[in-house]
Amino acid sequence: MLKVASLFSGAGGLDFGFKEAGFDIVWANDIFLEAAETYKINIGPHITTESIENIPSSSIPDVDIIIGGFPCQGFSLANTKRHTEDSRNKLYLEFVRVLSDKRPLFFIAENVRGILSLGEGKIFERILQDFSDAGYNVKFKLFNTADYGIPQSRHRVFLFGTRKDLDIDSDHFPPKATHCNPISAKEKGLYPWISIGQALKNIPEPEQNHNLENHTASQYKLRFNGYIGHRLIDPDQPSPTITARGDERGGVVIHHHPKNHRRLTVREVALIQTFPINYKFIGSNTSVYRQIGNAVPPMMGKVIAEAVLKTHHQWQKKQHDTKHAIAA
Numbered sequence: 001m002l003k004v005a006s007l008f009s010g011a012g013g014l015d016f017g018f019k020e021a022g023f024d025i026v027w028a029n030d031i032f033l034e035a036a037e038t039y040k041i042n043i044g045p046h047i048t049t050e051s052i053e054n055i056p057s058s059s060i061p062d063v064d065i066i067i068g069g070f071p072c073q074g075f076s077l078a079n080t081k082r083h084t085e086d087s088r089n090k091l092y093l094e095f096v097r098v099l100s101d102k103r104p105l106f107f108i109a110e111n112v113r114g115i116l117s118l119g120e121g122k123i124f125e126r127i128l129q130d131f132s133d134a135g136y137n138v139k140f141k142l143f144n145t146a147d148y149g150i151p152q153s154r155h156r157v158f159l160f161g162t163r164k165d166l167d168i169d170s171d172h173f174p175p176k177a178t179h180c181n182p183i184s185a186k187e188k189g190l191y192p193w194i195s196i197g198q199a200l201k202n203i204p205e206p207e208q209n210h211n212l213e214n215h216t217a218s219q220y221k222l223r224f225n226g227y228i229g230h231r232l233i234d235p236d237q238p239s240p241t242i243t244a245r246g247d248e249r250g251g252v253v254i255h256h257h258p259k260n261h262r263r264l265t266v267r268e269v270a271l272i273q274t275f276p277i278n279y280k281f282i283g284s285n286t287s288v289y290r291q292i293g294n295a296v297p298p299m300m301g302k303v304i305a306e307a308v309l310k311t312h313h314q315w316q317k318k319q320h321d322t323k324h325a326i327a328a
Helices: 013-020 033-042 086-100 118-133 181-187 196-200 266-272 284-293 298-327
Strands: 003-007 024-029 063-067 106-112 136-142 155-163
Touching: 003 086, 003 196, 013 063, 013 155, 013 298, 086 106, 086 118, 086 298, 118 136, 118 155, 155 298, 181 196, 196 266, 266 284, 284 298
Parallel strands: 003 024, 003 063, 063 106
Antiparallel strands: 106 155, 136 155
16 A cells, blocks of 8 residues: 655545545645644544654655645736735745655646736746756646546646656546546537536535535625635536635635536535545634635545656566566
8 A cells, every 4th residue: 555645634534535545644734724624534643743844754754645726816817916925825835855765666746727927927837847857757647527427627736746656647547537528528529517506416504404514504695706815606617726715815715606506515524525524624614615625625635646646657567577577
């Protein structure tokens, strides 16, 4: 079983996906205390809340892969004040530092699509170079999670690094899409996107009898002006991106129910993000909305994890074939 260390782990969306794919998460880190409590109750007690800047690499276990979505608030297209000197942009260097010191076989890093255009693309070039200088060949792709069976249009960049001395070009990243727009699904031999209406069709109203946790009604009065958090929702399409504007510096975004009659509950937002229905969240509703909005959808995490696993098998086969060729 491949061992994983997780940075900027949050409530555990990416980690849960890797766990579901059969990886062993042995160490995790995040400074968001309530998110860490959510992580502990669902994934395990191995998360620490010390700032990564204060954690020496020597205290992190040796692992096969390091994963993490380094803080993205400074990179996000939703942040109209984003700039290249945002201090939060530099936390990826802590990722690079740990990667350089620990030298795992692989790494996965996730971020918003705004990272591709920051500084006219020069910042992303710098990030790729830093990962290369740390000793890794890097592939990246901008994904729409709706293309992988997630009931949400969410565009995120994933970087997949393989240690250079492995000398392997993965055939499995990026993973192929499984879903697409219903109009062209049959022609392409793919499943149609899953809509927000489908995802929530069996979820009772909060005031009805139910045994769901984190499923309480909000008194928030909806507005419809077309801006993020105030858009009319089409129940037959994937949900717009579930977002939270990052941290305590930004307010939580309001997301409408597909019937457009109330705000989504915490449980409904979590289901759209593909957290299991029994995944427990710790903290106030405001905190939990933020935890969920900041997370990688676990189902997307599993898709990425499976690509890593197949790449590992590909590398093992290459090693095996090389040994037999030498022996012959």
